[in-house]
Amino acid sequence: MEIKIDNDTDEEIAQAIATAVSEHLGRGVELVGNDGTLAEAGENWSEEGAVVTEREEAIREDIESIMSGGPERGFDKIEDLGKVFVRDRLDMIFDDIEYEDGSFARHGDDDELPADGLITGVGTIDGRKVAFTANDYTVKAGSLGQMGVEKVIRIQERALDLGIPMLRLVDSTGARLNAEEREPGDTHMDRYRGGKMFYNQCRMSGEIPQIGVLYGPDVAGSAYTPVFCDYLIMVEDIAGMAIASPRIVEAMTGEKTDMQQLGGPQVHAQHSGSADLVVPDEETAAEKARDVLRFLPQNYSESPPEETPKPPKKNPYSLDDIIPEEPNKAYDVMEVIDRVVDRDSFIEMKPDFAPELVTGLGRIDGQVVGIVANQPDHISGAIFPDSADKGAGFVWTCDAYNIPLVYLCDTPGFMIGSQVEKEGVLRRGRKFIYATSNAQVPKFCVITRKAYGAGIYAMAGPSFGPDATLALPSAEISVMGPDAAVHALFGGQIEDMDGETKDAFIESAKQEFDKYIDIKKQAGKMQVDELIPAGDLREQLEVRLDTYKTKQRDDRPRHHGTVFF
Structure with a gap:
């Protein structure tokens, strides 16, 4: 509705008139002077027309103060450490923060505890709702107080109710141990306090994706927050996690160490296997968190999001040239992966831990897949206790979130020897076999070269249980490799030989053994589903993945298996 008005009318008065008329008539109003529109109301209510009382203004000022973070010394601390303020950190990762809860936690108790040092809420990433928690290091070094714990528990429960992923931005020194945080008799163990956070994480596992990003040293019980996540990103130089701080370690054990040596990113990337990715800075951490989320569904009942297909980085029709004729000659399995997955889609998980097995998420023709590949370029791709653990956990997580699996097999099998037996190669190896056996997502085994022993x-x-076993012309399927087989069969005879006679006998026996591992004959006996030209592998995986989108899961008549990860 257009209403003419005197040009001399004050803007504030014009807006008040427009608002009053619109509210009275229940429709949009436009006040127009000789020079054009002076005020509008009712179609798109603007702040200019708001009536802000002193009471409301006081609340808005409180919110602004809370959102500005902790005291100045807290900001000095993050500047010294090279960290980003938590709200800037959230802006790096989220497209928008939809809402927060618990902003007024601890309000009035202590002016230096805004939001009790923890921000929780729901934001959007690529149009998807994602719940989050984020420690504010400017407030008591991000330590967890009682209301902070309460906020974590509430957002966990709401994420489960909504069936949306949970992003944990962890920058905390652990539980706040100040005397004023608890009354006599209080502990962290009671039913609705600290332990409930970790209980919830266990219950959330496999139901909604949990992605953790660690920005600082996290010690004691709170260090379980990042390791309970499905995927963990650690920021180089500033992140760390351990069951006790260096100071406590020295006091209790006498060992002198620092946080980087005790539980820094390299420790957890190379030795413990707890970190999936280590990144150089916070900007990269934000990028990787968003990238990982793009491979994951909102929850266990949905499929991962598809994207527009891209051609592979390298020519798939040159694949056969990459795989050596000799079964023991090294090559980089990434050369195979680059010819199979969509260009720039592959993210390797735990690249520095047990590198004899490559695990990662990528896309084939736009569809998300989990890649499990032996790495012949590292100790021949043999499976060690650590790589068995790595493979088991990766497969189990993919199965939880409906991510199809592609195995690229080129392994001499599980490693042998007294050292790996002490490290539990059988006990840990069974985890890998168990995970593969029980995974119900579409899974495809591709025998690129060696498939010896229990490795297959x-x-x-x-x-x-693969939905197809595909073999390339270079494939060799055998209970063991030729060298081992000859020594197993003729070890006693060989011991009595020497020189050229011994070498000639071994070579002759190996040639005879090779007759029994002819992949064409094995394909003729249906030991594989299809023997394909190497150049067709990408196309074969495309069409098979598309076909198996409708694969159904089976309910099993049991509570769960007894093999644990």
Whole structure:
């Protein structure tokens, strides 16, 4: 509705008139002077027309103060450490923060505890709702107080109710131990306090994705927050986690250490296997968190999001040239992966831990897949206790979130020897085999070259429920390699030989053994589903993945298996 008005009318008065008329008539109003529109109301209510009382203004000022973070010394601390203020950190990751809860936690108790040092709420990333928690290091070094714990528990429960992912931005020194935080008799163990956070994480596992980003040293019980996440990103130089701080370690054990040596990113990337990715800075951490989320569904009942297909980085029709004729000659399996997955789609998980097995998320023709590949360029791709753990955890997580699996098998099998037996190669190896056997997502075994011994069991060989076993012309399937087989069969005879006679006998026996591992004959006996030209592998995986989108999961008549990860 357009209403003419005197040009001399004050803007504030014009807006008040427009608002009053619109509210009275229940429709949009435009006040127009000789020079054009002076005020509008009712179609798109603007702040100019708001009536802000002193009471409301006081609340808005309180909110602004809370959102500005902790005291100045807290900002000095993050500047010295090279960290980003938590709200800037959230802006790096989220497109928008939809809302927050608990902003007024501890309000009035202590002016230096805004929001009790923890921000929780829901934001959007690529149009998807994602719940989050984020420690504010400017407030008591991000330590967790009683209301902070309460906020974590509430947002966990709401994320479960909504069926949306949870992002944990962890920058905390752990529980706040000040005397004023608790009354006599209080502990962290009671039913609705600290322990409930970790209980909830356990219950959330496999139901909604949990992604953790660690920005600082996290010690004691709170260090379980990042390791309970499905995927963990650690920021170089500033992140760390350990069950006790260096000071406590020295006091209790006498060992002198620092946080980087005790539980820094390299420790958890190379030795413990707890970190999936280590990144150089916070900007990269934000990028990687968003990238990982793009591979994951909102929850266990949905499929991962598809994207527009891209061609592979390298020519798939040159694949056969990459794989050596000799079964023991090294090559980089990334050369195979680059010819199979969509260009720039592959993110390797735990690249520095047990590198004899490559695990990562990528896309084939736009569809998300989990890649499990032996790495012949590192100790021949043999499976060690650590790589068995790595493979088991990766497969289990993919199965939880409906991510199809592609296995690229080129392994001499599980490593042998007294050292790996002490490290539990059988006990830990069974985890890998168990995970593969029980995964119900579409899974495809591709035998690129060696498939010796029990290695093919872990790599989804024909007996372990693959939806197809595909073999390339370079494939060799055998209970063991030629060298081992000859020594197993003729060890006693060989011991009595020497020189050229011994060498000639071994070579002759190996040639005879090779007759029994002819992949064409094995394909003729249906030991594999299809023997394909290497150049067709990408296309074969495309069409098979598309076909198996409708694969159904089976309910099993049991509570769960007894093999634990």
